[in-house]
Amino acid sequence: MKLEEAIQSNKFRNDVHKASLNILYTAWWLKTVLSRELKEYGLTHEQYNVMRILKGKHPEQMCVRDIASRMIEKNSNVPRIIDRLVTKKLVKSATSEVDRRETVISLTPSGLSLLDNSTSSINQAMDAQVSIGQQEAQVLNQLLEKVRAKE
Amino acid sequence: MKLEEAIQSNKFRNDVHKASLNILYTAWWLKTVLSRELKEYGLTHEQYNVMRILKGKHPEQMCVRDIASRMIEKNSNVPRIIDRLVTKKLVKSATSEVDRRETVISLTPSGLSLLDNSTSSINQAMDAQVSIGQQEAQVLNQLLEKVRAKE
DNA sequence: GCTTATTACGTGTATATACACGTATTTGTT
DNA sequence: AACAAATACGTGTATATACACGTAATAAGC
Numbered sequence: 001m002k003l004e005e006a007i008q009s010n011k012f013r014n015d016v017h018k019a020s021l022n023i024l025y026t027a028w029w030l031k032t033v034l035s036r037e038l039k040e041y042g043l044t045h046e047q048y049n050v051m052r053i054l055k056g057k058h059p060e061q062m063c064v065r066d067i068a069s070r071m072i073e074k075n076s077n078v079p080r081i082i083d084r085l086v087t088k089k090l091v092k093s094a095t096s097e098v099d100r101r102e103t104v105i106s107l108t109p110s111g112l113s114l115l116d117n118s119t120s121s122i123n124q125a126m127d128a129q130v131s132i133g134q135q136e137a138q139v140l141n142q143l144l145e146k147v148r149a150k151e
Numbered sequence: 152m153k154l155e156e157a158i159q160s161n162k163f164r165n166d167v168h169k170a171s172l173n174i175l176y177t178a179w180w181l182k183t184v185l186s187r188e189l190k191e192y193g194l195t196h197e198q199y200n201v202m203r204i205l206k207g208k209h210p211e212q213m214c215v216r217d218i219a220s221r222m223i224e225k226n227s228n229v230p231r232i233i234d235r236l237v238t239k240k241l242v243k244s245a246t247s248e249v250d251r252r253e254t255v256i257s258l259t260p261s262g263l264s265l266l267d268n269s270t271s272s273i274n275q276a277m278d279a280q281v282s283i284g285q286q287e288a289q290v291l292n293q294l295l296e297k298v299r300a301k302e
Numbered sequence: 303g304c305t306t307a308t309t310a311c312g313t314g315t316a317t318a319t320a321c322a323c324g325t326a327t328t329t330g331t332t
Numbered sequence: 333a334a335c336a337a338a339t340a341c342g343t344g345t346a347t348a349t350a351c352a353c354g355t356a357a358t359a360a361g362c
Contacts, residue, residue, distance in 0.1 A: 001299065002296060003292070003295075003296065007221050007222070007223060008220060008221045009204075009207060009221060011207065013274065014285055014288075015285045015286075015288035015289050015292060016277070016278075016281055016283060016284075016285060016288045017274075017277065018288065018292055019281075019283070019288040019291045019292050019295070020181055020277060020281060021223065022291070022292050022295045022296070023174060023177050023178050023181055023291075023295065024178050024181060024182070024223050024224075025223050026174050026178075026295045026298055026299055027174050027175050027177075027178030027179075028178075028223060028224045028225070029299050030171055030174055030175060030298075031175070032225075035320085044320095044346095044347065044348075045348095046347085046348065046349095047347095053160075056160065056162065063310080063311095064310070064311065064312095065309085065310060065311085069159060070158050070159045070160060071158070072158060072172065072175050072176050072179060073175075073179045073348090073349070074179070074183075075349055075350050075351080076348080076349070076350095077312095077313095077348075077349070077350085077351095078311095079311065079312055079313085080312090080313090080347085080348085081347090081348085084346095084347080099309090099310085099357075099358070100356080100357060100358085101309065101310045101311070101356065101357045101358065102309095102310060102311080102357095103310080103311065103312095123164065123168075126167070126168065126171060127167075128301070129301050130167055130170075130171060130298055130301075131297060131298065131299075131300045131301045132167060132170070132294060132297050132298050133167075134165055134166045134167060135166075136294055136297065137165075137166035137167045137169065137170040138166050139290070139294065140170045140173070140174075140291070140294045140295075140298075141154075141166060141169055141170050141173050143283060143287055143290065143291045143294070144154075144170070144173045144174065144177045144291075145153060145154065145173070146282060146283050146287065147177055147181075147281055147282065147283050147291075148152065148177055148180050148282075149282045150279070150280050150281075150282045186350085195316095195317065195318075195350095196318095197317085197318065197319095198317095214340080214341095215340070215341065215342095216339085216340060216341085224318090224319070226319055226320050226321080227318080227319070227320095228318075228319070228320085228321095228342095228343095229341095230341065230342055230343085231317085231318085231342090231343090232317090232318080235316095235317080250327075250328070250339090250340085251326080251327060251328085252326065252327045252328065252339065252340045252341070253327095253339095253340060253341080254340080254341065254342090
């Protein structure tokens, strides 16, 4: 669906304004596509994101702050997301022995297994639904980096 | 900041995967930029969005459902966002006389005034921070539409 | 070594998304 | 007209973001 139909408006100040709304709408669309798959596994998008980050260091542990700094949405409240993963026994939490301020987190075997299965679903969904080619994706990446160039 | 730095990872399956994360991260970045401006006016991004939609029909009223269908994030709980705007006397709410199931909403004078001021800020912030040209924005728009082509 | 600053978390509040469900009202069918 | 179906809201719950603040532990300065 075109943006104009999706938000029932074609009143944009200019193409940059339209592109900004398009980015926001596409992100919402993408989250919806991915969340639909994750729901089968009882995971939210954010819980999945935390687990993916943990897998990057697996089988090593990571402290909460390291996880937070890798999140896509930087204001995520990582301690609370971890709480829910601990309840489901998908990750394990312990006080660091090196620095007792730190809480170190690691994937449990069942967390790792759930992550692998859900990642397959996510990847399939992405390949099936995100309908651009690799070369177009490269151009898109360059443009998005440029959008944020002034940060 | 490049995506790799922002999320401290360069493990992408391919460019389409990277582009998906890039869209999500850029949307978060953009919301942050805009919310910083809106905070001066005591508005959230979503409250602003509702007011912008209302302005499209001003001085006519709109029913809740019409507003909801124009939201960027389609699962927004519009009645509750409106509650907060009513509390701040930025919009007025009344039961429709034509169809008593409908609640019709309209901007108050102070709502309209706040909207105009905040829109100036938003537009300035967007022009200052979103650093692509109009022609690049056109290409970006085409690519984003293509990403969602299978919806 | 003692004091101060910093760091890493955890928690509380306001607002939001996502979704299910109940209720009042209107529309459609017969 | 009476009943069934659909519609438009409002509300409740779980989880999330955004942000402020408190506390325990460590680091830094003297």
